Amino acid sequence: MSTLAFDAATSSRIETLYATPDAVRRRDAVRRMLDPRPGERVLDVGCGPGFLASEIAVLVGAGGAVHAVDQSESMLTLARRRCAAQPWVTIERGEAAGLVLPDESFDAALSVQVLEYVSDVEAALRSLFRALRPGGRLLLVDTDWASLVCASADAARMQRVLAAFDEHLADPHLPRRLPHLLVQAGFAAPRCEVLVPISTAFEADSFGAGIVELIHRFVPGRRGVTQAEADAWIDELRERSRRGLFFFSLNQYFFVAGRP
Numbered sequence: 001m002s003t004l005a006f007d008a009a010t011s012s013r014i015e016t017l018y019a020t021p022d023a024v025r026r027r028d029a030v031r032r033m034l035d036p037r038p039g040e041r042v043l044d045v046g047c048g049p050g051f052l053a054s055e056i057a058v059l060v061g062a063g064g065a066v067h068a069v070d071q072s073e074s075m076l077t078l079a080r081r082r083c084a085a086q087p088w089v090t091i092e093r094g095e096a097a098g099l100v101l102p103d104e105s106f107d108a109a110l111s112v113q114v115l116e117y118v119s120d121v122e123a124a125l126r127s128l129f130r131a132l133r134p135g136g137r138l139l140l141v142d143t144d145w146a147s148l149v150c151a152s153a154d155a156a157r158m159q160r161v162l163a164a165f166d167e168h169l170a171d172p173h174l175p176r177r178l179p180h181l182l183v184q185a186g187f188a189a190p191r192c193e194v195l196v197p198i199s200t201a202f203e204a205d206s207f208g209a210g211i212v213e214l215i216h217r218f219v220p221g222r223r224g225v226t227q228a229e230a231d232a233w234i235d236e237l238r239e240r241s242r243r244g245l246f247f248f249s250l251n252q253y254f255f256v257a258g259r260p
């Protein structure tokens with residue numbers, strides 16, 4: 001079964017989702033934990049629409065550099081547009097599991113909500129390790145999709161829909177494996193934090209509504225979920241919101257590890 005395709009339509013929806021206050025808070029946490037400094041060279045793997053590349057470019061300044069890669073042409077178009085006024089940001093097509101970069105050429109690297117889509121995570125971590133200089137630091141963020149809590153009167157339907165959505169990526173539970181995989185790749189034991197966006201209304205600028213809409217578009221035809229069932233599922237969530245009964249939360253795990 002195919003995973004989520006980051007085509008033009010999905011890239012544009014993700015760009016909208018990443019403008020929500022919860023996504024802004026996530027980027028605040030990324031910048032705080034990675035702590036990019038003036039003059040540093042930073043690698044952003046799976047840069048998506050380029051919000052982080054652009055924000056980190058402000059912190060490293062024109063004396064530093066940000067190199068952003070992504071496998072999706074439509075994401076690269078959005079990122080190039082966002083970083084157009086920052087010529088010290090370079091944006092290139094690249095595959096996380098096979099980065100072609102000079103060894104030890106970056107002070108810091110990040111990959112936010114990307115590795116869970118990558119089938120060969122070990123190879124991606126090896127690529128990141130090689131690209132960092134000794135003493136360099138890596139920040140990863142990934143979601144454990146088993147932590148998705150969404151209130152519903154129909155628990156069985158919710159379970160079917162979420163099981164179908166697990167097909168949208170390579171490993172819906174990657175955070176549980178990451179501390180071990182990082183150490184195996186040669187990194188020091190990581191520092192871990194969790195961020196839990198919570199939405200209590202189905203509103204245009206809520207992270208919960210954005211994810212629910214992605215799920216609604218993805219699941220029909222998977223694991224026996226029909227379009228009618230997906231429609232009934234999202235209708236119930238909208239109705240719950242009208243009655244003040246909408247509740248959504250999701251754990252996003254942060255890992256910061258140094259290259260010794």
Ligand SMILES: C[S@@+](CC[C@H](N)C(=O)[O-])C[C@H]1O[C@@H](n2cnc3c(N)ncnc32)[C@H](O)[C@@H]1O
Pocket residue numbers: 006014018045046047048049050051052069070071072075094095096097111112113114117118
């Ligand atoms: C959910 S978005 C996150 C974007 C960005 N890191 C952010 O936080 O704003 C995931 C991104 O990872 C990219 N991606 C997925 N698998 C990839 C791979 N194997 N190599 C490079 N990029 C990949 C997708 O194209 C997409 O842009």
